[in-house]
Amino acid sequence: MRVRATAATAALLLAALTACGGGNDGGDSASKPKAAASSKGPAEAKVDCMADDVSQADWMEYCSDEGAGTGGDGTEGQSTGLKFGESYTWPDGLKVSVVEAKKWTQFTNEDYAEDDPAYTEFRVKLKLTNGGESAVKLDDLSVIVEGATNGGEASTTGFATDSQPLEGRLAAGVTATKTDDNALETKYGTKIVVTVQRSSEDLGLEFPEFEGAITG
Template sequence: MRRCAIAALILAASLPLTACSGSDNKDSSKDAKPKAAGKTSFDCDDPNGDQAAWVEHCADEKPAPAEQSSTGLAFGKTYTWPDGLKVSVVDAREVTKFGEYDSTPDPGETGFRVELKLTNTGKAAAKLDDLSLIVEGATNGGEAATTTYETGSDPLEGRLAPGMTVTKNDDSVLGTKYGKKIVVTVQRSSENFDLEFPEFSGTIQ
């Protein structure tokens, strides 16, 4: 009788171990979640990237809204209009080489060229003809007169397709008495009269 009781206790103690070992062998692969397919990366800021790929990957991207100032921008800073056209004044340099038919600056005047960088991050082509510059002296007044110097001229003309970046330039002449510190205002004609005209400050080099 004593031997039967001991055998029963041993049998009872072994049952939970058997149940636990059975649960450990459960196929965990059924609970594994499929991995999400990796998203193809594309550099939306690469000016040399493929245009069709840019439109596919980047045209619908909406940057987080952020306030931006249209005044007090230094040369090299960027302003973005609501349709995605970005503009920055790269620099302003004195012109010393003139073409055969150029009107050279008079004594007491400085001829110079303003270089602009433009990037279209929008969905539609941007008309560069809609852009124009006003250049003013930033020290003691004065406004530059518009001119064109043939050598290296690349004026604001044509259209800029989505995803493309170009560098254009605009020529002016300013009286030397007004110094070399200038403010460049980039105007843009549009049916939207609420567009801001960004102002960039710098020095003629």
């Protein structure tokens, strides 16, 4: 009986050890990390940011980091609330900024205006850089000046001295300074908003607005 009991005990111990060994094998298998599944997202849409036919929507979505609405001065994608000296770039690469609006005092007989105390006559200076690949028609640009305090809109005039009107073409890679002459009733103050418009078949084209004051 003692031998049988010992054998039985040994059999039980062997079964227990076998069971433990099987559990370890399963645990090792379960503890092995699974290989991470590699995934590759869809390729990003590509847009030729310098193409003449790129839409405003595509430009804002895919090209804004390359210059749309910015001149490197932190105004990415912004067309309103710009300050004098800041810039805006259209989808074709034409960049515009308002340098200054300065009171005019050098009247001559060739001017279309005279020194009228009821008006503030002034000249707006625009800086234009053609960063595109083809010439740009400057005749397509126009300027509207509005009072920024209590309303009013400036009327267009012309001063002969050092005039550089928005005419002709601006070649690719060229920067030029152009002028636009205006007169605003003095009752509207000297704070103004200058809007630079551009003729285009793209109805979604932005017209940047620059805020500043008439100085001098």
